[in-house]
Amino acid sequence: MAVPPDLVSYAAAAVPETVGFGSDLQSMMDAYRDFWTGFFRRPWQLREMNKLLHEMWQPLNESWGEMSRTLTTLTDGADLLLTSNVGFEVQAANVAEYQRIPLATLHWYPMRPNGQLAPFLPAPLARSAMATYDWLSRGGWARKVEAEQRRELGLPKAGGPWPQRVVDRDPLEIQAYDEVCFPGLADEWSTWRTQRPFVGALTLELDTDADDEVASWIGAGAPPIFFGFGSMPVESPSETLAMIASACARLGERALVCAGWDDFGSIDQYDHVKVVGVVNFAAIFPLCRAVVHHGGSGTTALGLRAGVPTLILSTDANQALWGSQIKRLKVGTGRRFSGADEETLVSDLRTILQPRYRTRVRELSTQMTKPAEGAALAATLVEDFARSKTVGAR
Numbered sequence: 050m051a052v053p054p055d056l057v058s059y060a061a062a063a064v065p066e067t068v069g070f071g072s073d074l075q076s077m078m079d080a081y082r083d084f085w086t087g088f089f090r091r092p093w094q095l096r097e098m099n100k101l102l103h104e105m106w107q108p109l110n111e112s113w114g115e116m117s118r119t120l121t122t123l124t125d126g127a128d129l130l131l132t133s134n135v136g137f138e139v140q141a142a143n144v145a146e147y148q149r150i151p152l153a154t155l156h157w158y159p160m161r162p163n164g165q166l167a168p169f170l171p172a173p174l175a176r177s178a179m180a181t182y183d184w185l186s187r188g189g190w191a192r193k194v195e196a197e198q199r200r201e202l203g204l205p206k207a208g209g210p211w212p213q214r215v216v217d218r219d220p221l222e223i224q225a226y227d228e229v230c231f232p233g234l235a236d237e238w239s240t241w242r243t244q245r246p247f248v249g250a251l252t253l254e255l256d257t258d259a260d261d262e263v264a265s266w267i268g269a270g271a272p273p274i275f276f277g278f279g280s281m282p283v284e285s286p287s288e289t290l291a292m293i294a295s296a297c298a299r300l301g302e303r304a305l306v307c308a309g310w311d312d313f314g315s316i317d318q319y320d321h322v323k324v325v326g327v328v329n330f331a332a333i334f335p336l337c338r339a340v341v342h343h344g345g346s347g348t349t350a351l352g353l354r355a356g357v358p359t360l361i362l363s364t365d366a367n368q369a370l371w372g373s374q375i376k377r378l379k380v381g382t383g384r385r386f387s388g389a390d391e392e393t394l395v396s397d398l399r400t401i402l403q404p405r406y407r408t409r410v411r412e413l414s415t416q417m418t419k420p421a422e423g424a425a426l427a428a429t430l431v432e433d434f435a436r437s438k439t440v441g442a443r
Contacts, residue, residue: 050067051119056074068123114194114201129153129438133155153223153434157225157226163175223245230350251347251423251424251427252331254329264336274340275307276304276306276341277340277341296394296395298319298321300402303321304321306323308326340357344371344375354414358406359375360383360401363383364385364386364387381410
């Protein structure tokens with residue numbers, strides 16, 4: 050397994066033979082947050098948007114060649130290459146082409162053109178918009194770094210959008226989310242049913258040192274509302290914590306805040322708030338009244354599995370799409386994090402704490418794939434796909 054250097058120790062808990070490649074993930078996150086905040090607030094400021102876009106992709110641009118060489122070395126003699134990062138799909142596809150091995154991809158939302166990802170748009174328009182985005186993705190720095198990669202690998206020049214070229218290789222495209230999260234998608238993709246199987250979110254659900262302490266704190270009072278923003282850095286942790294504390298105080302609720310990569314300062318500021326670094330979401334979410342987070346696919350799935358309502362405060366377009374699905378499924382609501390304040394937080398929490406949301410999400414939770422079953426299915430699919438591909442057929 051190859052992951053960003055700052056995730057090696059985490060990934061090695063599951064796959065001991067893990068190596069780092071590319072730049073640290075955290076080094077890209079501040080620029081990533083700033084770009085999407087500016088995109089939602091001031092999309093007309095093109096010069097500023099281009100500057101932020103450059104800052105966001107520069108670390109990846111600089112490390113692309115090294116990443117390609119690392120993957121080429123790691124896949125020498127491999128039976129299959131599985132890539133789980135949307136941004137690196139084309140890079141992995143080129144290495145798989147060079148090695149003449151099958152390619153498998155892992156998608157945590159419906160990446161290929163479809164009419165269900167954006168329920169606020171007519172299905173034909175949604176499909177066209179996604180196809181147009183795929184076409185646009187062939188331009189800019191992506192085309193340049195990919196062209197250089199293919200030259201270094203001795204591969205012919207590529208033509209057309211890279212997403213379509215990946216699909217043309219007939220990869221196994223594992224959909225790492227539940228079919229129930231996107232009503233109608235399975236029917237729309239019936240032609241690709243075996244190529245795009247749904248396995249549910251793949252989550253490690255590892256125990257942490259804080260789990261027992263957090264469970265004890267929860268058990269000593271009313272079930273709290275969980276707040277966490279994963280690997281997405283919060284612009285002002287202290288102000289965010291103050292907003293959470295004030296909103297929950299007004300509602301008479303307790304708050305459990307998972308700091309993740311953020312520094313929320315002193316943990317003893319508020320009697321009704323507990324701040325913890327990391328915690329096992331799978332163990333803690335069922336003990337909470339509701340969950341508030343950034344809208345990552347894994348965290349979203351864990352909230353749905355736990356049967357608790359969700360408020361998504363998204364920081365990018367992909368997370369906003371999960372927020373739209375949460376609304377569509379009537380198991381919570383969502384808005385942009387940059388547009389949230391104490392008043393909107395109080396209003397949104399009052400909304401999702403209504404009994405009908407709890408009832409609906411509990412019903413939905415029974416239709417979610419169990420973690421062990423999803424992981425076993427994904428492993429079987431990958432193994433069977435590798436066996437089905439002979440060198441002569443590649």
